Amino acid sequence: MTEDRRRRKARQTRNAMAVAAVDLILERGLAHTTVEAIAERADVTRRTFSRHFTGKEDAALDFVRGDGDRINALLRDRPASEPPLLAYRRAVRAWLADEDNPAHHLRPRMRALMALVDREPALFAAYERIRVDAQEDSIRILAERLGTDDVRDLRPAVVVDAAAGVLTAALRVWARRAADPDSGAADLAALVEQAYDALIAEAASAAPDSTAEE
Numbered sequence: 001m002t003e004d005r006r007r008r009k010a011r012q013t014r015n016a017m018a019v020a021a022v023d024l025i026l027e028r029g030l031a032h033t034t035v036e037a038i039a040e041r042a043d044v045t046r047r048t049f050s051r052h053f054t055g056k057e058d059a060a061l062d063f064v065r066g067d068g069d070r071i072n073a074l075l076r077d078r079p080a081s082e083p084p085l086l087a088y089r090r091a092v093r094a095w096l097a098d099e100d101n102p103a104h105h106l107r108p109r110m111r112a113l114m115a116l117v118d119r120e121p122a123l124f125a126a127y128e129r130i131r132v133d134a135q136e137d138s139i140r141i142l143a144e145r146l147g148t149d150d151v152r153d154l155r156p157a158v159v160v161d162a163a164a165g166v167l168t169a170a171l172r173v174w175a176r177r178a179a180d181p182d183s184g185a186a187d188l189a190a191l192v193e194q195a196y197d198a199l200i201a202e203a204a205s206a207a208p209d210s211t212a213e214e
Contacts, residue, residue, distance in 0.1 A: 014052050014062065016042040021059035026112055030056070030120050057126035060113065063104035064127065068134025071095050075141050084142045084156070088163040089196050096189040105174065105188050114175040135164050162199060170195040 020041035024033045035056055039049045053059040074091035082090065096103055104110050117123045138160040143150035150156045170191040 013042070013044060013048065017044060017049055017052060018059050018062040021053075021056055021062075022109055022113055025056065025060050025116070026109055030116070030123060055126070057123050060123070061117075061126050061130055063107060063110065065130045065134070067095065067104050068130060068137075070098075070101070072134065072137045072141060075138060080145060084145065084159040085163055087145070088138065088142075088159065092163075092167055092192060093189070096192065103188075105171070111175055114171060118172065118175070131164070131168065135160050138164065163196075166195045166199050167192060 017038060020038045021033070024037055024041060028037075033056055035049055036046055038056060038059060039046050042049075049059070053062070071091050074094045075088060078087035078091055105114070117127050139150050139156045142156035142159060143153065146153070146155060148155070170188065174188045174191055
């Protein structure tokens with residue numbers, strides 16, 4: 001029980017710093033936000049901040065990292081009989097439908113933060129690092145599901161790059177529509193489903209015609 005309390009306290013502290021980072025960056029701008037200001041807003045020391053995060057960008061995007069971990073946990077739990085792409089798609093669908101632990105896009109001010117990622121190179125670089133780390137875990141999970149080696153077998157990497165790329169594309173469209181009042185409201189879950197349908201349709205149209213002669 002003592003260990004559980006410690007972990008809960010650590011999660012609360014980390015979450016407080018992440019919230020402070022998002023709030024300050026959106027209020028002041030990335031260039032005018034310091035790690036010291038984030039630590040002060042979260043009522044922690046600079047040393048505590050450094051135990052959890054490598055920088056302000058890393059802290060602001062911690063919710064994205066958490067969502068990557070959740071998607072991978074859901075992917076591990078998918079039935080072994082599901083093909084890899086379908087398993088990934090359904091893991092993402094379950095993540096988006098989880099009302100008890102909402103995905104980051106449903107959290108306050110996340111849409112504004114994701115729109116800022118496209119405009120701030122440092123935030124974009126941090127986002128890409130988090131994305132790549134999550135995808136590497138996904139590749140290992142799929143390789144294990146397929147009973148194969150993720151280095152010698154291309155299939156896990158190809159599926160994850162395609163499936164995660166679809167999610168990233170939908171997230172960017174969702175964020176950009178928020179900044180354009182003429183584009184209309186966008187539901188991320190619906191956009192993700194449309195994006196996966198588009199991927200499957202494109203893959204089918206690109207398949208070689210077995211009846212065509214070379």
